[in-house]
Amino acid sequence: MSWVLGNLGVIAGHVLAHLLQAVPAILLSFLLAVPLARLASRLGVLRVGISTAAALLYAIPSLPLFIVLPIVLGTSIRSSINIVVALTLYGLALMVPAAIDAFRSVDGDVLRSATAQGFGPAARFWAVELPLAGPVLLAGLRVVAVSTVSLVTVGGVLGVPSLGMLFVDGFQRGITAEILTGILLTAVLALAVDALLVLAGRALMPWTAAVRPRRGGAA
Numbered sequence: 001m002s003w004v005l006g007n008l009g010v011i012a013g014h015v016l017a018h019l020l021q022a023v024p025a026i027l028l029s030f031l032l033a034v035p036l037a038r039l040a041s042r043l044g045v046l047r048v049g050i051s052t053a054a055a056l057l058y059a060i061p062s063l064p065l066f067i068v069l070p071i072v073l074g075t076s077i078r079s080s081i082n083i084v085v086a087l088t089l090y091g092l093a094l095m096v097p098a099a100i101d102a103f104r105s106v107d108g109d110v111l112r113s114a115t116a117q118g119f120g121p122a123a124r125f126w127a128v129e130l131p132l133a134g135p136v137l138l139a140g141l142r143v144v145a146v147s148t149v150s151l152v153t154v155g156g157v158l159g160v161p162s163l164g165m166l167f168v169d170g171f172q173r174g175i176t177a178e179i180l181t182g183i184l185l186t187a188v189l190a191l192a193v194d195a196l197l198v199l200a201g202r203a204l205m206p207w208t209a210a211v212r213p214r215r216g217g218a219a
Helices: 002-006 008-042 044-058 062-073 080-104 108-116 121-158 164-173 176-204
Strands: none
Touching (some): 008 080, 008 164, 008 176, 044 080, 062 080, 080 121, 108 121, 121 164, 164 176
């Protein structure tokens, strides 16, 4: 505890840096996965190819990827841009299959009914298809969020500021409290982001709230 109290400024800086890398990657993964998944769900011939490509992304080892990206992007090896790009790719690997399942779960009869009622393609997507796919999309996004928050720490090995730096520095200096602080805060941050997504889902999709059964009788 004495180490934590004496290094609150350092810890806060690493938490902020961690969020500045995780949040953009999570958002980009979602925004890129949705159109890809919708295309795959509408064109069955592309479904296997897109799903396979997404799965292969997750098979890329993280450290070699972080080393190769600076060469491709023209950035320094310690640039946070490399981490955001890499984590976006890993997020796509998880989010694309989940989003495909989300759009495939939407009943085709409902979509045809919406078309019969005069909904155009864009209006049908925003007013019918996306809301119905929303719960499954949220479930996939929660997995991506927790995974991304965890993977940000790998950048600490390369010297990119994040909570992973506490692992590296603590190990090099033999400070157990620093290592434990990094582990604990990473877990807390992942749980906090997940909780925020749940709250956002309830606000945006109130119809998905579970109905609690009444005690002592049928609902």
